[in-house]
Amino acid sequence: MARDDDDLRLRPGRIRNRVDARIGKRRAGRSRASTFNGQVQQAIRRAGGNPSRLGEAGKGRGRYNERGRGASVAAALKNRNAWSRVDGIRTRSRRVAVKARIVKLNPQRGAAGGRHFVSAKAVDAHLRYLQRDGVTKDGEKGQVYSASQDVEDGRAFVERGREDRHQFRFIVSSEEGVELSDHRATTRELMKQMEADLGTGLDWIAVDHHNTGHPHTHIIVRGVTDDDKTLNIAGDYIAYGIRERASEIVMRELGRQTEQEVSRGLEREVDADRFTRLDRMLLAEQRSRTEFADLRPDRDMLESLRQNRALLIRRARKLERMGLAAEVEPGRWTVSPRAEPVLRDLGERGDIIKTMHRALDREGLADARSVAGYILHHEEITAPIVGRVLDKGLAGDEMGERMRLVVDGVDGHVHHLEMDPARVENIQRGMIVTAGAAEAGPRASDRNILAMAGEERIYRPAAHLEQAVGTVERIGGDPAAYVRSHVRRLEALRRAGHVERIDADHWRIPADLAERGQAYDLARAGASGRVTVLSATGLEQQVRHDGATWLDRELASRQRTVLAEDGFGRDVTAALARRRRWLADRGYATDVGDGRIRVSRDVVQRLEAREVARVGRALAAERGREWQPAIPGRHVAGTLVGSTQLSSGRFAMLDDGLGFSLVPWRPVLEQHVGRLVSGVALHGGDVSWSLGRRRGLGL
Helix, strand or coil: CCCCCCCCCCCCCCCCCCCCHHHCCCCCCCCCCCCHHHHHHHHHHHCCCCHHHHHHCCCCCCCCCCCCECHHHHHHHCCCCCEEEECCEEEECCCEEEEEEEEECCCCCCCCCCCCCCCHHHHHHHHHHHCCCCCCCCCCCCCCECCCCCCCCHHHHHHHCCCCCEEEEEEEEECCHHHCCCHHHHHHHHHHHHHHHHCCCCCEEEEEECCCCCCEEEEEEECECCCCCECCECHHHHHHHHHHHHHHHHHHHHCCEEHHHHHHHHHCCCCCCCCCHHHHHHHHHHHHCCCCEECCCCCCCCHHHHHCHHHHHHHHHHHHHCCCEEEEECCEEEECCCHHHHHHHHHHHHHHHHHHHHHHHHCCCCCCCCHHHEEECCCCCCCCEEEEEEEEEECCCCCCCCEEEEEEECCCCEEEEEECHHHHCCCCCCCEEEEECCCCCCCHHHHHHHHHHCCCCEECHHHHHHHHHHCHHHHCCCHHHHHHHHHHHHHHHHHCCCCEEEECCEEECCCCHHHHHHHHHHHHHCCCCEEEEEECCCHHHHHCCCCCCHHHHHHHCCCCCCCCCCHHHHHHHHHHHHHHHHHHHCCCEEEEECCEEEECCCHHHHHHHHHHHHHHHHHHHHHCCEECCCCCCCEEEEEEEEEEEECCEEEEEEECCCEEEEEECCHHHHHHCCCEEEEEECCCCCEEECCCCCCCCCC
């Protein structure tokens, strides 16, 4: 019988794990399962699951860590009825909101870290912004306190918990928080009760905030017991127990709420643009009747619904006007499934707008900036934003690490930005910044470098400077600063491994530099872009400052920032005119008549050199050193003793034991503070650093 060469039969066998004999030995602590089922279970454990409970997905409550401390207390508290009747009068327990977050700091022994672990810097930043200015009743800085101290050392608390596996963060807010006489006493009583419920002493700190309509308290608890073991709190206790205990403590001071007080609180929610208790009651009624929320007076309903029937109808009509509910027949309503997410989004937007208004009010600008000019950016910034930072703080409910910036833009709008803390670590209130995503397409500087490199693919800053001097009108600014920006770009690409520095005046450039540069920018910036400091000082200080400023760079630039005729754009326009006059009075610009003043092209370079020399000599004298300016083509070396912020930028301070120098700061230097560094000074003032490890004799 003839057989086709392609004819074959598959004979499935048992799934196996074949390991190369050369690497077949199991690694200590990281052994690979020998069966397919074992590998699946191993993957589930790495993801934080429990493979032995896969069949119980629909049986449990889904609450994190049901068997932690406080589980029995939570079981007794979670189903407690808030309402009670005494002598025919119905009263309700006090409402307290508790938000909670478990922050993972370190992995378990032998496990690997990951993105879900919070860095030490982020923990420090969270505490720093809980203590920021403007959060107390008097607008002062927040004060950390503990169980025994009214003034506690927050940094010492953070240091004690560096090696903890996790920490707990809580925000406790009573509905009638403004009526409480002493928030610290209330917090201490709550924490004492939690210690009794959990059966262990707790190491905690707290900060009271009064910067919103509802006073609230931030509490941070270390994830260890009083005998230094890992503290695991039952999920139900976090969800129900803390709230019920806080309610008991508030009731001891304020008493229970009457029906009339509850109704007055609900009445304030009728027209609210957020998700309210009335919405929750309507949705619960609709689910109980499968299809409609039946508010007809002759229908059986819960006592709470009957007491507040008129308010529920008014709220339903509000939702109807918003397109989130419809009256199918008199008294019968259907609420859209979109209602809750839409109302929650509106509530979040309202909170952000209030934050922006408070920032403007603090600067005396609330009446000068219309709410219509507010722009809220979430994950992406589609166009560059230039403006002054009015506010910086934790975003959202202040439980996480993401940061917010409120920027008064030169485009006449006020912007609210949210991004990762690493992107705004050095940004402070009052700075003038630019924020935005990476440039679309290759950078102009990369194309210029390729053109200057020619077929030999060698870029020479000196040759580029000669060309720039002959085309001043085309480049629209100081030729030295223009070339310096290209050298800075090459330094960044060199550290990423894309170009090679042969010496101070020769760079080897790849043919695909434009594509490499674009990929590098996109990888660094991400979707939310990055924030760059244009000036560390405000407009008023820049107008009369004897040094290079952002205003000078704008005056010398051919491609100036577009300024609106109102808002911060108008302020910048006025400041530019005053700065132009100041420069003319001191010989840096020429008054050509008819109110026109011509600014010289090298004004930025002259002013920067003047400021660097003046500040450098002063700092050298303080240290008893000789001032040594960096000379292009020569080596600079010394101990990196820190940095100083000038109006023209941040500068690194080098001390070689005899002389003292100032050179432009670069982020790569951050991890070398206190160490010996060296490099070659380049034309335009920058330095090409040699920071790699070198072999040699040493102790």
